Amino acid sequence: MIRAALIALACGLLFGAGLAVSGMTNPARVIGFLDIAGAFDPTLAFVMLGALAPMSLAWRLKARMERPLAAQKFTVPTATVLDAPLVIGALLFGVGWGVTGLCPGPALTNLALSPLPAAVFVSAMASGMALYRMLRPNAPSTPQE
């Protein structure tokens, strides 16, 4: 368990550093990507391209593996049904993303770079998560994907 936590720590460090390097911790740049009718900034597309390449390879490798290299089993999402919570949740998420230019990764990462606005956003985000838990306490919790 300690070893797994240390691996997660290392992954988080690389993930957070990558977000900072990518420029996506700057909300104005994310808004620029979403602002297709205005001052469009395609930088986010380069970030996605860069991230999708190694991750696509990882899924191919995973298909040949019995189990992960440092854990007992793969715990990946298995749901395939398109349901209302998925779509409504994503639509609402997009509204918040468009209002602020922030999503969970960059927001948490910004706790180190721009602590004040990041702390406000992360508090509100945690409240939104708590509200979801209150309203849907027995929701069949689909794994994160």
Next chain:
Amino acid sequence: MGPSLSSFAHGLAGGVMIGCAAAAMLLLLGRIAGVSGLAAQAFGLSDRGSQLLAAAFIFALPAGAALAKLAGAAPVEASFPSLPYLVVGGLFVGFGARLGSGCTSGHGVCGVSRLSKRSLVATAAFMATGMLTVAAMRAAGAGW
């Protein structure tokens, strides 16, 4: 500040780092690097997963950014929305990510690279409302 060759290069390099981190989570720990799910676990707002593991990942995000900044590898300029926008946006992002089972990392990076139908739909949906929201705010003159 605007788009430039430098911003594209930074985006691509940072993206590769993000993708490698997500790949390591999958191949080493067998888990998805979905930040909203891990954050909920770290905050004690989810029943699944290991809280210690999630907390380690979430704590490391700002730590990694601080290291990148120290190394001079991260662009420093950033502008943020004002308080009311942060509060409303944060609520929508937190609630929506949980209801929709993921965010830009879980669906956008991990799910899309897997060609998961659910993640492709979710990513299209949040990109659509994200763009519509920005356009609506522009039309209403509701800048930050």
